[in-house]
Amino acid sequence: MADHLLLDAGSGGMASQRLIGEYFTQAFGNPILNVLDDAALLEAFTGKMAMSTDGYTVTPLFFPGGSIGTLAVHGTVNDVAMLGARPRYLSCAFVLEEGLELEILGRVANDMGEAAKKAGVLIVTGDTKVVPKGSCDQIFITTTGIGEILVPHPPSGHAAKPGDAIIVSGSLGDHGLTIMAAREDLPFVSDVRSDSAPLNGLVQDLLAACQVHVLRDPTRGGFATTLNEIAKQSKVGIRIRERDLPIHESVRSGCSFMGLDPLYLANEGKCLCFVPEAEAQKALAIMRSSPFGQEAAIVGSVHEDPSARVILETAIGGERLLGMLEGAQLPRIC
Amino acid sequence: MADHLLLDAGSGGMASQRLIGEYFTQAFGNPILNVLDDAALLEAFTGKMAMSTDGYTVTPLFFPGGSIGTLAVHGTVNDVAMLGARPRYLSCAFVLEEGLELEILGRVANDMGEAAKKAGVLIVTGDTKVVPKGSCDQIFITTTGIGEILVPHPPSGHAAKPGDAIIVSGSLGDHGLTIMAAREDLPFVSDVRSDSAPLNGLVQDLLAACQVHVLRDPTRGGFATTLNEIAKQSKVGIRIRERDLPIHESVRSGCSFMGLDPLYLANEGKCLCFVPEAEAQKALAIMRSSPFGQEAAIVGSVHEDPSARVILETAIGGERLLGMLEGAQLPRIC
Numbered sequence: 001m002a003d004h005l006l007l008d009a010g011s012g013g014m015a016s017q018r019l020i021g022e023y024f025t026q027a028f029g030n031p032i033l034n035v036l037d038d039a040a041l042l043e044a045f046t047g048k049m050a051m052s053t054d055g056y057t058v059t060p061l062f063f064p065g066g067s068i069g070t071l072a073v074h075g076t077v078n079d080v081a082m083l084g085a086r087p088r089y090l091s092c093a094f095v096l097e098e099g100l101e102l103e104i105l106g107r108v109a110n111d112m113g114e115a116a117k118k119a120g121v122l123i124v125t126g127d128t129k130v131v132p133k134g135s136c137d138q139i140f141i142t143t144t145g146i147g148e149i150l151v152p153h154p155p156s157g158h159a160a161k162p163g164d165a166i167i168v169s170g171s172l173g174d175h176g177l178t179i180m181a182a183r184e185d186l187p188f189v190s191d192v193r194s195d196s197a198p199l200n201g202l203v204q205d206l207l208a209a210c211q212v213h214v215l216r217d218p219t220r221g222g223f224a225t226t227l228n229e230i231a232k233q234s235k236v237g238i239r240i241r242e243r244d245l246p247i248h249e250s251v252r253s254g255c256s257f258m259g260l261d262p263l264y265l266a267n268e269g270k271c272l273c274f275v276p277e278a279e280a281q282k283a284l285a286i287m288r289s290s291p292f293g294q295e296a297a298i299v300g301s302v303h304e305d306p307s308a309r310v311i312l313e314t315a316i317g318g319e320r321l322l323g324m325l326e327g328a329q330l331p332r333i334c
Numbered sequence: 335m336a337d338h339l340l341l342d343a344g345s346g347g348m349a350s351q352r353l354i355g356e357y358f359t360q361a362f363g364n365p366i367l368n369v370l371d372d373a374a375l376l377e378a379f380t381g382k383m384a385m386s387t388d389g390y391t392v393t394p395l396f397f398p399g400g401s402i403g404t405l406a407v408h409g410t411v412n413d414v415a416m417l418g419a420r421p422r423y424l425s426c427a428f429v430l431e432e433g434l435e436l437e438i439l440g441r442v443a444n445d446m447g448e449a450a451k452k453a454g455v456l457i458v459t460g461d462t463k464v465v466p467k468g469s470c471d472q473i474f475i476t477t478t479g480i481g482e483i484l485v486p487h488p489p490s491g492h493a494a495k496p497g498d499a500i501i502v503s504g505s506l507g508d509h510g511l512t513i514m515a516a517r518e519d520l521p522f523v524s525d526v527r528s529d530s531a532p533l534n535g536l537v538q539d540l541l542a543a544c545q546v547h548v549l550r551d552p553t554r555g556g557f558a559t560t561l562n563e564i565a566k567q568s569k570v571g572i573r574i575r576e577r578d579l580p581i582h583e584s585v586r587s588g589c590s591f592m593g594l595d596p597l598y599l600a601n602e603g604k605c606l607c608f609v610p611e612a613e614a615q616k617a618l619a620i621m622r623s624s625p626f627g628q629e630a631a632i633v634g635s636v637h638e639d640p641s642a643r644v645i646l647e648t649a650i651g652g653e654r655l656l657g658m659l660e661g662a663q664l665p666r667i668c
Binding site for chain 1: 341350461600
C-alpha cells in the first residue's frame with residue numbers, strides 16, 4: 001500500500017505533513033507556501049482586487065493537451081484575468097480518494113507547479129482531505145485566485161455596448177471534444193487536444209492597449225451560452241457570423257460524427273473580447289501576437305435589442321437563434 | 335425528481351443559473367456576488383493580506399451544534415483570523431452529487447448565509463459542479479477566505495518564545511466527539527455538541543490589546559498535534575498542565591468510553607494563543623469577555639528546548655511526552 005494513498009494522510013498529523021512535503025511543496029513550493037501556517041501572508045495590492053474560485057472534477061484526469069492539474073491552474077487564472085486583473089496568488093484544496101495511486105498525485109501536482117510557473121502565479125496556501133474509498137472519484141481540486149485589477153473600469157458581462165466588435169481568441173470546442181473522445185475512447189476522433197492555457201499575458205497586453213468592455217472565457221456551456229449570458233447582463237443583441245468562427249476541422253468532423261455543436265462545448269484557453277469597433281483590428285493584432293491567440297478572429301457585433309437575442313448568421317446565408325445551453329452536454333468536463 | 339439535484343445543474347447553462355438563483359444568491363447573496371461575473375470585484379485592502387482555503391467533507395452533514403455549512407464558513411474565517419487578520423471575503427465551491435435532496439442543499443446554503451452574516455464576512459464568488467451519483471458523497475464544499483492583516487507582526491507558528499504563556503480559548507474535543515457520536519449513533523454519548531464558531535471578533539480584540547506571538551486553531555489533529563507543530567516551527571519546548579485544561583465532563587466520559595484522547599480530537603471554534611507571560615491575565619480576560627471564549631484558560635508555557643518537546647504535566651503529578659498524531663482518528667471530521 002506504500003504506492004497508494006492512505007486515509008491517515010488527511011488526518012492533519014504526521015502522515016499529512018509527509019504528503020504535503022513529498023508531493024505539494026516539492027512540486028509548487030515557494031517561500032510563502034512553505035511557511036505552512038493556517039493562512040498565507042501576502043503583500044498588499046495597490047488597487048482593487050479580483051477573486052475567483054472553481055472546482056475541478058474532470059475525468060479522465062489526464063487527456064491530450066492537459067490534465068486536472070493544468071485545468072486547476074489555467075481555469076482560475078483565466079477567471080481572474082477576465083475581470084481585467086493580473087492574477088497573483090492561488091490557493092488549492094484537494095479532496096483525494098483513499099487508495100489513489102501516489103504516482104498519479106505526483107503527476108497532477110507537477111502539472112500544477114509547471115502551469116503556475118508558466119502563468120506567473122504562486123500557489124500560496126492549500127488543504128488536503130482524504131475521504132474513504134468510494135466517497136469521491138480519485139481527485140477533486142478547488143483553486144481560488146486573487147489578482148490586482150489593472151484598469152479603472154474592469155471589463156464585465158454587464159458592459160457590452162451596441163457597436164462593439166466581438167473577438168474570440170482562437171478555435172472553439174477543442175477542450176470539450178477532447179474530454180468526450182478521451183472518455184469514450186473514440187478512435188475516429190483524432191488530432192484533437194484540449195486548449196488548456198493561461199490567458200493572463202494576452203489579457204494584460206489587451207488591457208494596456210484597448211478599451212475592453214467585456215472579457216469572458218467560454219468554459220462550461222461554451223461560446224453560445226457565454227454570449228447569451230453577456231447579452232442578458234448587458235441587455236443588448238448579438239450577431240455572430242458563422243463563417244468567421246475559428247473551429248478546427250478535426251473538431252468540426254468529430255462533432256458532426258457525435259451529433260454535437262462545437263458552440264456549446266467547453267473551452268479552457270479561450271476568451272471572448274468585446275471592444276469598440278474602431279479598436280477591433282488593434283485588439284485582433286494583439287491577440288494574434290500571443291502564443292495563445294494565433295487563431296483569433298473577429299466574429300460578430302453588438303446591437304440594440306432589449307430582448308437580448310443572440311443570432312447566428314449561418315454560413316449558407318440564413319439566420320438562427322443561438323440559445324443558451326439548457327441542460328448538460330457532459331458532466332465532469334472540467 | 336424535482337426534489338433532487340439533476341446533473342444538468344452543473345452544466346453552466348440555464349439549469350445552473352436556476353440552481354444558483356434559487357439556493358445560493360437567495361441564501362447568501364450580496365451586491366458583489368450577485369454580479370455573477372467570472373470573478374468578484376473587491377475594494378483594495380490597505381495593508382498586507384491573509385489567504386486561506388479548506389475543503390469540507392464532513393459526514394454527517396448536520397450534527398448537534400452545526401453543519402457542513404457552518405463549518406465551511408467558520409473554519410476558513412478562523413484560519414484567516416489566526417494570521418492576525420480581519421476576514422472580509424469568502425469564495426465557495428460546491429461539488430454536489432447527482433440526486434442530492436434539494437432540501438438538504440437549501441439548509442446547507444442557509445447555514446452558510448447565517449454563519450457568514452454573524453461572522454461579518456461576504457461570500458463574493460462561487461462555483462458549482464454536479465458529479466454523477468456515486469462520484470462524491472452528497473456535498474463537498476471548499477471555501478477560501480481573504481482578510482486584512484491587522485498588526486505589523488502577524489502571529490505565526492514560528493514566533494513562539496520562551497517565557498510565553500499558552501492560553502486556550504475554551505473546552506477541547508467537543509467537535510471531534512460530536513461527529514463520532516453522530517456517525518456511530520452512540521446513545522451513551524449525550525450532551526455533546528460541536529463548538530463550530532467564528533473567532534474573528536475574539537481575535538480582533540486580542541490583537542488590539544496584546545502582543546500575540548502565536549494564534550492557531552487546533553482543528554484536525556487536535557490540541558496536541560497543533561502544539562507539536564508550533565514547538566517544531568519555533569524550535570521551543572512546551573509544557574502543559576493537564577489539570578488546567580478545559581474539557582467538558584461529557585467529552586471526558588465519552589472519550590474514556592470510546593478509548594479516545596480529547597487532546598487529539600478536532601475543534602472548530604477554539605484557538606491557542608501564545609503571549610508574553612506578563613500579558614497572560616489581560617489576554618485571558620479579553621477571551622473570556624467573548625461569547626466564544628468564556629471557558630478560556632491559561633494551560634501552559636514555552637521553554638528553551640532545541641528538541642521541541644511537548645510535555646504534559648499530568649493531573650497526578652507525573653510527566654508524559656505529548657506526541658503528534660501519527661495517523662487518523664477519524665476521516666471526514668470536518
